[in-house]
Structures are given as C-alpha cells and as structure tokens.
Amino acid sequence: MRFRVVRAAVADDGMSTVEYAIGTIAAAAFGAVLYAVVTGESIVDALTKIIDKALNTAV
Template sequence: MWNAMRGRMSALRRGMRNDNGMTTSEYAMGTIAACAFAAVLYKIVTSGTVSGALEAVIGKALDAQF
C-alpha cells in the first residue's frame, strides 16, 4: 500500500516539474498582448478628439508665462 502511494506521489512530482516550453509560450503571449495594447493606445491617441486635447495641453504649456 505504502509503496503504491509513494509511486503515485513520485509520478505526481515528476509531472509537476515537467513544464518544457511554458516560458516561451508565456513570453509569446505577453508580447502579443503588449503589441495589441500598443495598437489600441496608438489608435486612441491619434484619434481627432484626443489629438486635439493633447495639442491644446501642449499649446497651453508652451504659452505659459514664467
């Protein structure tokens, strides 16, 4: 009984340690997510409303009296 239980636990531990390729796929998914976020952010920043607001803020900052 104990030998069978030890064998199962040993197999379970070996299975938990076997994560070949996990870091590569995690980096790939992170890179894809970052690129998608950058594309959405670029579209938002270059839209007319946000672009006009940014230009107004920058214009006010450049025209400020010191």
Template sequence: MYQVVRARLCALVCGMRAARRDAGMVTSEYAVGIVAAVAFAVVLYKVVTSGAVGAELQGIVQEALNARM
C-alpha cells in the first residue's frame, strides 16, 4: 500500500515539475492562436452579416422593442 501511494505521489510531483518547465507558450503557438482567432472572427462576421441571419436578428430586436410588459 505504501509503495502505491509513494508511486502516485512521485508521479504527481514529477508531472508538476514537467508542467512548470513547459508552462508558457512560445511565439509560434501565439501566432497560430491569433490566426485561428482571426479566422473564427471572420467566419462569425460572415454568418452574422448574411441576409438570413441579419433578418432574423432584426426580427428578434423588433419583437423585443414592441413587446409590452
């Protein structure tokens, strides 16, 4: 029992050390993340500004403005 607990504790501590060594992102990872975020923003912009979605959003806003409490 003691050996199992000791092995798990050692694995946890060793894993934490490895995580500390590789805690940050390098410049290339930031660049890939930014490119992915921009691509997602472009796709989202295209979807929101499309005719069908725009009309639906306008209808929702009109309905909300005309609603009575």
C-alpha cells in the first residue's frame, strides 16, 4: 500500500504532454511575432531597397 502512495506522488505521467503543449504555444507565439515583424512597413521597405540595389547594380 505504501509503495502505491509513493509511486502515485512521484509519477509524472502526462509531463510530456504538458511539455509539448507549452512548446507548441511558444512556437505559435514566436511565429506570430515573426510574422508581425516581417510584414511591418520598415522591413518591407528595407527588403525592397536591397532587391532594387541588387537588380540595378552595374557589373
């Protein structure tokens, strides 16, 4: 009986599920932040300038 109580208190069944859930939420949040940064006006302008400079460079 005592072994079952100790085992129930120490058991971590489901820990991997919680870890996956937290990792998934963190990845989704990172993706949302990255999307907001990349679609921001300054990033789009900077990328456009880089591409224009690369296409208009005389070799």
